Amino acid sequence: MIFSYYPGCTLKTKAKDLDRYARLSAEALGIELRELAEWQCCGGAFSMAKDEIATKLSSVRALADARETGLVTLCSACHNVIKQTNHAMATDADFAMKANNYMKLETPYNGETQVLHYLEMLRDVVGFDKLAAAVKNPLTGKKIAAYYGCLLLRPGKVLAMDNPENPKIMEDFIRAIGATPVLYPYRNECCGGYVTMEDKNLAAKKSGTVMQSAVEAEADMMITACPLCLYNLTKNAPEPRLPVYYFTELLAEALGVKEA
Amino acid sequence: MPNEVKAFKPKIVAFCCNWCSYAGADLAGTNRLNYPADVKIIRVPCSCRVNPMFILRAFQRGADGVILCGCHPGDCHYTTGNYYARRRMTLLFSMLDYLGIEKERTRVEWVSAAEGAKFAATMNDFVETVTRLGENKRLEDLRCKE
Amino acid sequence: MSDRLKEQVLRTSGVNVLKCMRCGKCSATCPSYDEMEYHPHQFVYMVEKGEIEKLMASPSIYKCLSCFACIERCPRDVEPAKLVEAIRLMVIRQQGQNHLKPGQIPEMLDEELPQQAIVTAFRKYAK
């Protein structure tokens, strides 16, 4: 299987691990991720305003370029922005017309590309049972708390990835790599996001609630798909803190390709 | 002004089933919802009573559009009448299209007794569509002309 | 004036504030509630009343985390966060009203801060 792949800005700098382990693991699972030849930053946040067109064009460009193959995303924020933009291109005729007028593509784009988060790719393309079979070093005995945050699942009707209030895709992933998922109630609440820039207090409160909830549930560690979540949880949440990893790192470890 | 061009007023025949759509049309009236007077309704017991012959006759006599309204699928007073109507009209309309009566001139809509607003909106839309297409000349029987 | 502003908010956001049944679930679910002067349900009600200037002047518009919780959980599909976004845009689209200026960035940085936070903040706070 071949997919176009959109890494996003942070995966090229602060979150290189998220990216590197994802590529190694995909290769081990027989999936070719082709990084889009030209991609621009998604902007980090999907503008909810109807009259914001230009800020969404980088996503439209990436989507149009991935028409043939489908597009795999990894960072929660990129995933959110690109999927919401795709939905808008498919359902908001006015926006689609304006975006197409700007882009002057040879064939107009109307939301045809299938966007998959890396986790969705594992679930729907590889299959968690196949993944479990490919695991060489199962993470047996590890109690892992999945942290979804806000952007991976919401708005549920648009992202259509999992039940946004009671998701299981990451828990199923944890089981597939041989570890034990730990459920805790704040796994889909916000870590404080970008407001951490000017309000560390808020970030500390929000990520603190999440962290404390995972600690109380007696997890050994947390996993996430979002560099900003990882930052807030490790940097801003008060002690006691659990270690937080990108889920791709544990995936690579389980598949035995981490040190490759 | 002798040369004044009279605005085109289409002739539109609407067949409405007694149980749902005719009642929906009545409700549109009760709620004082406007739609053009070009629409004239013929009451039939069920949409399945409408013989393709009636529709051909309407076009032959110079109708510009014909619309058939019945109960929503599953809600037919006679259980299955609207399904028959739907199948028959699908065939008839594609044949009419072949004969040059554009598909937009014929329509099947489901309007329940509670959908006065839908009835009015449907008729407004249909009249507008037919008006845009202009006069129907394809099947018109010139012998019927005065 | 306020009618024009209200119309602008409604157009930019695409929100129908009249769908709100005033249950307050948006404010019950908002993670930034305690930092806000006006809360999500007040955004909806104040837009309905046309009190846009008050909202434009409030720091609350920079406290929304865009976490989509209010959008997800609203039983009436009102989408309060879209109002916050629209009002914030109306402010920062004005000349010289950027809430975040490039000069402020260096002092906010630390070693681990991901780019994502900076680009998002610029999206949200500046034009």
Add this chain to the structure above:
Amino acid sequence: MQRIGVFVCWCGSNIAGTVDVKAVSEALSHEPGVVYSINYQYMCSEAGQNLVKDAIRDYNLTGVVICSCSPRMHENTFRKAAASAGLNPYMVEIANIREQCSWIHKDMPTATEKAIILGRAAIAKVHLNAPLMAGESPVIKRALVIGGGIAGIQTALDIADAGFEVDIVEKEPTIGGKMTQLDKTFPTLDCAACILTPKMVDCAQHEKINIFSFSEVEKVKGFVGNFHVTIKKKARFVDETKCTGCGECTAKCPVKGVPNEFNLGMDNRRAIYIPFAQAVPKVATIDPNYCNMLKNGKCGLCAKVCGAGAIDYKQQDQFVEREYGAIVVATGFNPIKLDQFDEFGYSQSKDVITSLEFERLTNAAGPTSGTLLRPSDGKHPHTIVFVQCVGSRDTSGCGKTYCSRICCMYTAKHAMLTREKYPDTDVYVFYIDVRSPGKNYDEFYRRAVEQYGVHYIKGMVGKVAPRADGKLMVQASDLIAGEQLHIEADLVVLATAIEPDKTARPLATMLTASMDTNDFFTEAHAKLRPVESPTAGIFLSGACQGPKDIPDTVSQAGAAAAKVIGLLAKDKLTTNPCVAESNELMCNGCSSCEKVCPYGAITYLDKEFRMPDRTTMVRRVASVNPAVCQGCGACTVACPSGAMDLKGFSNSQIMAEVDAICQMK
């Protein structure tokens, strides 16, 4: 040539305000065959009707056209008037110039022109009308009630008390429905079982009532006065006539871990069970999904201990054919599934429960024998949060758009009873609006606040987070205080929206009774005919028509019974004479019509015909049973030879209308 009279009604200013009625009657007076044309202020008034009657006599009219309101309004009025003047009532046609003309147009010339055209179409049709005679059909003096909850029970009792036979079909092993699961009932706090079980027993003992429990309606044919119904008696593997309900089998059955649906899965029952002590009929039922004997032939213990020899592992579903004059739908409601509301943590914590589960937890016959204990650890809860409108008034697609109507009151009841029995418990109720518009209802709710100290908070709960230590963190808004609250609760009770039972939709299809988009049955008229379905002979009782509490359900059940009694009291019903008719000379016996008839009204006869050369020939021809035909007209279009036609809506009549409408100037 017909002699036609035209009568144009003003309807006060309703018609005359936008239609020039004088111009209409003048224009129509020149139509062929019209010998009399008049306009009058209120044609439906006695004076107006007399105008019609007098004209029929004075001018020897053979046809009448009334230009007035919708035929759905006054067609019958004018038909009766014509009949009383000696004219066949089916020689009357109505041109609808009110609902479909004056009320939708503003411009007088336009509306007047249209009214004239509609009048012409009616005149064109009347020219082709022929006198029709209504037939009669007998009424079978027995009613079927589908659903044996409080609605069905009350309807059945009221019909039976009037002396008519009633069958109740109930899909569960016992009648009683949802009310059997309730603890106390608002606003008087009677115990539900104390007022319901005597009625259940009355049903069982009434000589006119026959209960088909554990049964479902399989097929419905026929029409008002004459329904043929197939009832499926599902195999319960116990002979109802022999079982004494002693309970020996249910005590001995070795399969103990079956979730008990009566207690909503909060405790277990055996594979052979009687749902509860006061079940009617008190007969055991074997659950084939769990019974070892039925699954793999190993056990047979219940048969061994049954003194009555009632156990029958080989029992099959049985089908019973019955005939009825009327059918009452009383299929009731269920709480919705909460899959779409996981923010309240229902699937994540045992201590987040629905209100119906709360009823069982406070009921003496429930899993905790009536002591309020947390399902997770059996401890007494000290802080309880009630959340209203969970899934009600929800237009986001997750829940139901309507108000479920019963939740405000039962939540007040739960809160009040909790505070009464456990005064050390803190009780919070989060509400959007408190809706208490019933007799003594608002007083009841206020008592919960003022007398029992229940904390009513205007606002909604946003998230319930089940903490590792067992507490439930409730995050909510207090809109009046302007605060976000964080309450540590022990138990959260969700006032779950209710929806019609899932069996209602297929049943509606069988009955050809219409439903709204929420799967509630629609009534014939929202105000004036609230317990009748638009389909003749089908009546509605209880929550199948819309959310209802017990007092309203019982009132409506009685009203439905009164309508059924009114129907069954008649010996004969007048049938619709507008039925299909086959022209035997043209029919080629192809069976096309028979195949499309939804009522099986068409049969084939071999008939002898005299040929022109004086020989005879036997041909197969269609024949319509006018008592069974409902006059839809499907056959008329299916007929390839044009032999089949519909009286009152004949091919030539409809074509004449088409011609009249299209030949406008």
